[in-house]
Each structure stands twice: as structure tokens, then as C-alpha cells.
Amino acid sequence: MGENGLASRQNWCYIVTNIMHKDVNGMKERLTKKENVLIATMLFGLFFGAGNLIFPAYMGQLAGKNMWQAIIGFVITGVGLPLLGIAAMGISRSDGLMELSSKVSRPYSYFFTCALYLTIGPFFAIPRCATTPFTVAVATLMPEGSNQSLALAIFSFVFFAIVLAFSLKPGKILTHVGKILTPIFLVLLAVLVIAALVNPTAAISTLEAQGTYESNAFFTGFLEGYNTMDALACLAFGIVVINVIRGLGVEKPEHVAMCTVKAGVSSCLIMAVIYLAVTLVGVQCRVIAENAGVVCANGGEVLSLIAQYYFGDAGVWILAATVTMACLKTSVGLVTSCAETFEQLFPQGPKYKAWAVIFSVVSFAIANLGLSAIIACSVPVLMFLYPLAITLILLGLFGKFFGHSRIVYSTVTGFTFVAALFDFAKAMLGADVLSETMISSLHLRGAVAFAQKALPFFDLGVGWICPALAGLVVGLVWYAIAKNRKAAAAA
Numbered sequence: 001m002g003e004n005g006l007a008s009r010q011n012w013c014y015i016v017t018n019i020m021h022k023d024v025n026g027m028k029e030r031l032t033k034k035e036n037v038l039i040a041t042m043l044f045g046l047f048f049g050a051g052n053l054i055f056p057a058y059m060g061q062l063a064g065k066n067m068w069q070a071i072i073g074f075v076i077t078g079v080g081l082p083l084l085g086i087a088a089m090g091i092s093r094s095d096g097l098m099e100l101s102s103k104v105s106r107p108y109s110y111f112f113t114c115a116l117y118l119t120i121g122p123f124f125a126i127p128r129c130a131t132t133p134f135t136v137a138v139a140t141l142m143p144e145g146s147n148q149s150l151a152l153a154i155f156s157f158v159f160f161a162i163v164l165a166f167s168l169k170p171g172k173i174l175t176h177v178g179k180i181l182t183p184i185f186l187v188l189l190a191v192l193v194i195a196a197l198v199n200p201t202a203a204i205s206t207l208e209a210q211g212t213y214e215s216n217a218f219f220t221g222f223l224e225g226y227n228t229m230d231a232l233a234c235l236a237f238g239i240v241v242i243n244v245i246r247g248l249g250v251e252k253p254e255h256v257a258m259c260t261v262k263a264g265v266s267s268c269l270i271m272a273v274i275y276l277a278v279t280l281v282g283v284q285c286r287v288i289a290e291n292a293g294v295v296c297a298n299g300g301e302v303l304s305l306i307a308q309y310y311f312g313d314a315g316v317w318i319l320a321a322t323v324t325m326a327c328l329k330t331s332v333g334l335v336t337s338c339a340e341t342f343e344q345l346f347p348q349g350p351k352y353k354a355w356a357v358i359f360s361v362v363s364f365a366i367a368n369l370g371l372s373a374i375i376a377c378s379v380p381v382l383m384f385l386y387p388l389a390i391t392l393i394l395l396g397l398f399g400k401f402f403g404h405s406r407i408v409y410s411t412v413t414g415f416t417f418v419a420a421l422f423d424f425a426k427a428m429l430g431a432d433v434l435s436e437t438m439i440s441s442l443h444l445r446g447a448v449a450f451a452q453k454a455l456p457f458f459d460l461g462v463g464w465i466c467p468a469l470a471g472l473v474v475g476l477v478w479y480a481i482a483k484n485r486k487a488a489a490a491a
Contacts, residue, residue, distance in 0.1 A: 028249045028250055028255075029250065029252075029258075030250070030255070030258075030259060030262075031245070031262075031263060035263075036259075036262065036266070037266070039241070039245065039260070039263035039264070040264060040265075040266035040267040040270075041267070042244065043083070043241065043267035044267040044270055044271065047079075047082050047230045047234075047271065048271055048274070049326065049330055051125070051128055051129070051132065051227075051228065051229075052078070052228050052275075053278055053299065054298060054299025054302070054303065054371075055074075055078075055224055055228060055299050056224075056275045056278040056279045056282060056299070057279070057281060057302040057303050057306075058296070059071075059220075059224050059279055059282060059299075060278070060281065060282025060302075061282045061285050061286050062210045062211055062213050063210075063213040063217055063220075063221070063279070063282075063283070064207035064208050064209040064283060064286065065204055065206070065207055065208065065209060066213050066214070066217035067204065067217075067279050067280070069217035069218040070213055070218065070220060070221030070224070070279070071221060071275060071276055071279050072221065073218040073219060073220070073222030073223075073224070073225065074221040074222065074225040074275060074279075075272045075275060076225065077224075077225025077226055077231060078225035078228045078230060079230075079271050081225075081231035081234070081389075081393065082230040082231050082233070083260070083261060083264040083267075083268060084393050084394075085231055085235055085238055085389070085393045085396075086234050086238040086241050086242065086260050086264070087256075087257040087397060088257075088394070088395075088396030088397045089238035089241075089396065090238075090245070090253055090256035090260055091254065091256070091257045091396060091399070091400065092253070092396040092397075094239070094396065096239045097109075097112075097235045098113050100235070100392065101113060103395075103399075103406055103409045104392075104406070104410050105410065108413065110345065112388065112392075113341070113345065114345065115385060116235065116236060116385065117236065117337075117338050117341050117342070118338075119229065119232060119378070119381055119382070120229050120232055120233050120334070121335070121337070121338035121359060121363075122338065122358075122359040122360075122362040122363045122366070123362075123378075123381070124229075124366075124377070124378040124381070125229060125334060126163075126331050126334050126335065126363040126367075127363045127364075127366040127367035127369070127374050128367075128374055128375075129327035129328070129331040129334070130159045130331070130363070130364075130367040131152070131156070131367050131370060131371035131374060132300050132327055132371060133323045133327055134152055134155050135298065135300030135301060135304065135370075135371045136300045136303055136316070136319060136320045136323055137304065137316050137317055137319070137320025137321075137323075137324075138151060138152075138155055139151070139152075139301075140301070140304045140305075140316060141313060141316060141317075149368070152370065153368055156364055156367040156368055159324075159328065159367075160360050160361075160363060160364040160367070162328060163328065163331045163332050163363075164335070164356060164357065166332045167332050167335040167339070167356045168353055184322055185323070188318060188322055189274070189277075189278075192303075192306060192310065192311075192315075195310040196280070196281045196284045196310065197277075197280060199310070200284055201284045201288055202284070202287045204280075204283055207283060207286050207287075216460060219461055220461075222461070222462075226379075226386045227379075227382065229382070231386065231389050232386070232389055235389060235392070235393070236337075236341075241260065242256060242260070245259050245263075253400075257397075281302075281303075281306055282302050284306065285302045285305055285306050288305055288306065288309050289302075289305060292305070297372045298371050298372050298375060300371055304319075307319045331363070335356055335363070336356070338359050339353075340352060342355050343355055376431045376432070376433065377431060377433055379427050380424050380427035380428045380431055381424075383420070383424055383426070383427040383461070384420045384423060384424040384427075387416050387419065387420040387464040388413065388416055388417065388420060391416045391464075391468050392413070395408065395412060402476060402479050405475070405479045407475050407482060408475035408476060408478075408479050409475075411471040411472070411474045412468055412475055413471070414471060415467040415470055415471030416467060416471060418467065419451075419455060419463055419464035419466075419468070421447075422448065422450075422451035422455065423461065423463055425444045425447045425448050425451075426448045426451070426458075428444060429444055429445070429448060451463055
């Protein structure tokens with residue numbers, strides 16, 4: 001994810017509202033140019049983090065000459081959906097994820113909120129923050145034959161000890177460090193990208209696509225965009241952006257949504273350009289890896305190899321130091337956010353400090369699986385959660401046409417939920433994390449075989465689309481009948 005986003009949401013909100021603080025007499029329909037720039041900058045800071053680099057880099061390595069189709073699909077889920085998600089929060093007048101998801105049902109809102117925060121928190125995003133800098137530098141520069149598992153354990157222990165220390169007493173130092181690190185990180189990235197583009201290792205047209213990128217580059221890139229987790233994150237902190245816009249005098253939901261999308265166009269373009277550049281860098285890594293006789297298992301290894309090729313070990317260490325600090329800041333923000341959320345969700349349960357300790361320990365344990373394993377394990381969960389997030393976003397955007405009826409929310413979500421389970425099963429088989437005995441006992445192969453026959457587009461990874469549409473039709477018909485009955489009874 002742009003994990004950096006969730007970490008700095010409160011900071012951005014403070015900065016923007018203080019810069020633009022003024023008395024607003026009445027409502028307005030649009031933001032000024034200065035306000036648009038500030039909101040665009042805020043959106044970029046919210047969504048773009050170190051995690052957003054490793055996936056387009058790896059995608060580029062595999063996509064080869066089909067990178068253009070892949071990057072379009074990636075941008076849709078990695079950039080477009082988060083912006084739509086924030087717009088949905090504004091249009092639906094929801095005061096956060098719990099309220100928006102409660103339009104389905106109260107129990108579902110607890111389930112979805114917990115699942116989302118655990119995904120963008122201790123289960124995947126936070127451990128990824130520790131393993132990314134380790135993979136970028138430490139693992140690459142260790143002598144052959146070294147015990148990388150032990151090195152990762154030591155690195156992650158120190159990393160999360162620092163994270164916990166700051167999370168228990170978060171201070172402004174992280175804010176200041178973040179303000180410095182983000183520009184440095186982008187400058188280093190720009191230098192790396194320019195070096196790769198000025199001195200390419202091969203023409204893109206000569207590099208054949210590999211794997212699913214050979215036949216379905218667009219949909220593979222579309223699904224790869226899930227890994228940014230930004231569409232999930234936008235549901236968690238979208239209300240912050242909405243409140244900033246409302247604080248600037250824009251109140252009507254349609255105007256809030258319009259201002260959000262308009263201000264987000266610049267942010268979207270910047271992120272798309274960066275994604276394109278990093279994907280191009282990843283493409284160049286193909287030749288470097290082949291010449292070196294190595295196989296990059298993830299985007300962290302791709303970036304490390306590129307940095308080492310063009311700038312030597314010094315380049316790798318500089319990149320790693322910057323990424324480490326950025327991920328450290330990010331982890332503190334994520335632990336803090338998750339601990340605060342769970343304390344609010346379960347007021348009778350553990351308090352903030354206890355949650356912070358729990359999430360730090362869990363993150364440390366999962367981080368020791370390694371970056372590739374974390375990514376592999378996250379894919380099934382994302383294949384399940386993303387359809388639910390996408391449909392919730394679209395329902396929030398267009399809910400005014402059916403009065404945000406719980407009937408429609410429930411039918412669409414219910415149908416999507418069932419279909420997403422089949423996507424989850426397929427991803428579990430692909431992740432190769434279950435034993436054959438477990439696969440057999442859960443009847444995963446049979447479930448996947450059934451879905452391949454019953455669900456259109458299932459092989460493309462979007463088998464949930466038709467069930468979601470079917471749920472929408474059922475919900476709208478049910479809603480219309482209920483509305484007519486209510487009107488007849490009133491008459």
C-alpha cells in the first residue's frame with residue numbers, strides 16, 4: 001500500500017487545515033487553485049509510499065513488451081479506485097468505514113473493518129515495511145552462504161523495537177523526518193529512473209512477456225494493483241480528506257466528490273507517471289538479472305539490482321537507508337492507527353498500549369516469513385477483500401439513486417461475498433501455502449473447477465463482476481417492490 005499514507009493522515013489534515021484556515025461565509029461549490037494544489041499534494045502523500053514501488057518494478061520485469069497494457073490495469077486499481085473511494089465517502093455522507101459498511105449490516109461492518117485494518121496493518125502491510133528495506137539492501141549485500149533468516153530476525157527485531165517505542169509515545173520527530181524523507185526518496189528514485197532510461201539495457205520491444213502477462217497483461221496488471229492496498233486504505237482514512245474539503249467551505253456531497261476528484265487528478269497523474277517510470281525500470285532489470293544469472297523474486301530485489309548495477313553498493317545503501325526510515329515512520333503510523341481503531345471498536349477489551357504491543361509482536365513474527373512469502377500470503381486475502389471494497393465504493397458513489405437502501409447494499413455485498421470466496425480459493429491454490437491434505441479437506445480444487453464453469457471472467461481474476469451485477473438487479477427489484485408497498489400502505 002501506500003502505507004505512508006495511513007501513517008501521515010493526521011499530519012496532512014493538520015497541515016492543510018492550518019494553511020487554509022479562514023472564515024468561510026456560506027458554502028461554495030469549488031476550491032481555489034491553491035486549495036486544489038494542497039489537496040492534490042495531500043492525496044499524493046496519503047497514497048504513495050515505499051510499498052508502491054516494489055510492485056510496478058516487479059510487474060515491469062515480467063510484463064516486458066506488454067508493460068503498457070499492464071500499467072493501464074495497474075493504474076486503475078492502484079490510483080483510480082482510491083480516488084473513487086474517497087469520492088464515495090463524500091457522496092454517501094459517511095463518517096468513516098464503520099458507518100459506510102454498516103449500510104450492509106452492523107455485524108458486517110465489524111467484520112469488514114477488522115479484516116481491512118488487519119490487512120493494512122499487522123498481517124501484511126506492517127511486516128512488509130520491515131522486509132522491504134531488508135530485501136533492498138541487507139540481503140543483497142550479505143556474503144554468499146550467510147544466514148539470511150537470522151539476519152532478518154535481528155533486523156526485524158530492532159526495527160519493531162523502535163516502532164513500538166515510538167508507537168507508545170508517538171512524537172513530532174516522525175512528522176519532521178517524514179517531511180524530509182519523502183523529497184529525498186523521490187529525488188533518489190528520480191536519479192535511479194533517469195539513469196535506467198538514459199542507459200537502457202535493452203529495447204522494450206525485444207523483451208517477451210512472461211507468465212500471465214503474455215496473454216492477459218491488462219487484467220494481470222489490474223490484479224497486481226490490489227497489492228498497493230490503497231483502495232482498502234482509502235476506506236480507512238478517506239473521511240480525513242473529506243473533512244479537509246468540507247473545512248474549506250465545500251459542503252454538498254456532490255460538490256465534495258467533484259472537488260475531491262478534480263484535486264485528485266494532479267495527484268493521479270503524478271502517481272501514474274511514477275508507476276510508469278518504475279515499471280520501465282523493472283523492464284530494464286530483466287537483462288541485468290539474466291546477465292548476472294539471478295532471478296528476482298520480488299520488486300525489492302528488482303530495485304536493489306537496478307541500484308547496484310548503476311551506482312554500485314553505495315547506491316543500494318543510500319536507497320536502503322531512505323526506504324528504511326520511510327518504512328519505520330510508516331510502521332509507527334500503522335501501528336498507532338490500528339491500535340486506536342481496535343480500542344474504539346472494542347472499548348471493553350485491551351487498551352491502546354496493549355494493542356500496540358500485540359500488533360508489533362504479530363508484525364515481527366510475520367515479517368520473518370520474508371517479503372516474497374508475505375506477498376504470496378497476502379494475495380488470497382486481497383482477492384477476497386478487494387471485490388467487497390470495490391462494490392462498497394461503487395454503492396457509496398451511486399447510492400443516491402436507490403436512497404442508500406440497505407436492501408441493495410446487502411444483496412450486492414452478499415452475492416459478491418460468495419463469488420469472492422471462489423477467488424480466494426483460487427488464489428490459495430496459486431499461493432502454494434497449504435498442504436495437499438488441507439486442500440483436499442477444504443475441497444478447494446473442486447470449488448475452483450465449479451467457479452471456472454459457473455462464473456464468467458473467473459480465469460481473469462474478476463469472477464465476482466457478474467454475481468455483483470446480479471445482486472444489484474435483485475436488490476433494485478426488491479427495493480422497488482418494498483418502496484411501492486410502503487407507498488401503497490401510506491396511501
